[in-house]
Amino acid sequence: MSSIHIRRGNTADLAAVHNLVRELAIYEKAEDALTATVEDYKRDFDAGVFECIVAEDKGQVIGVCLYYLTYSTWKGRMLYLEDFVVNESYRRTGLGQRLFDALKIRAVEMECRLMKWQVLDWNEPAVRFYEKNHAIIEKEWWNGKLFL
Numbered sequence: 001m002s003s004i005h006i007r008r009g010n011t012a013d014l015a016a017v018h019n020l021v022r023e024l025a026i027y028e029k030a031e032d033a034l035t036a037t038v039e040d041y042k043r044d045f046d047a048g049v050f051e052c053i054v055a056e057d058k059g060q061v062i063g064v065c066l067y068y069l070t071y072s073t074w075k076g077r078m079l080y081l082e083d084f085v086v087n088e089s090y091r092r093t094g095l096g097q098r099l100f101d102a103l104k105i106r107a108v109e110m111e112c113r114l115m116k117w118q119v120l121d122w123n124e125p126a127v128r129f130y131e132k133n134h135a136i137i138e139k140e141w142w143n144g145k146l147f148l
């Protein structure tokens with residue numbers, strides 16, 4: 001694990017980030033739902049729509065936290081964690097915790113008052129990870145969305 005470097009992501013990382021998101025989509029049995037392209041990622045990253053923190057080992061991106069700033073009218077600035085993926089061969093090594101800790105530091109740097117994300121109810125390893133990190137897993141709010 002000493003060869004793994006955690007850092008802010010850049011444009012050159014986006015193809016690898018896209019591959020990790022595809023890995024997540026496959027894990028969630030929803031690969032067909034991934035329609036954003038690497039070109040979409042580059043356009044939106046360059047426009048400041050989102051940021052990411054990556055973990056790399058020997059120059060290869062092996063983990064990512066992709067996030068953006070949003071706002072809570074009740075709390076103020078909020079960091080929204082859109083995707084959190086660690087390559088399967090690096091899971092259960094402590095890398096996920098290192099990435100999550102780096103994300104919390106970034107949220108403080110951005111003067112956020114809270115972080116939010118979604119987790120699938122059947123993804124027990126993820127739920128346990130978040131609970132171990134003292135997260136509140138809300139079960140009373142329902143998600144809404146509208147495709148345009």
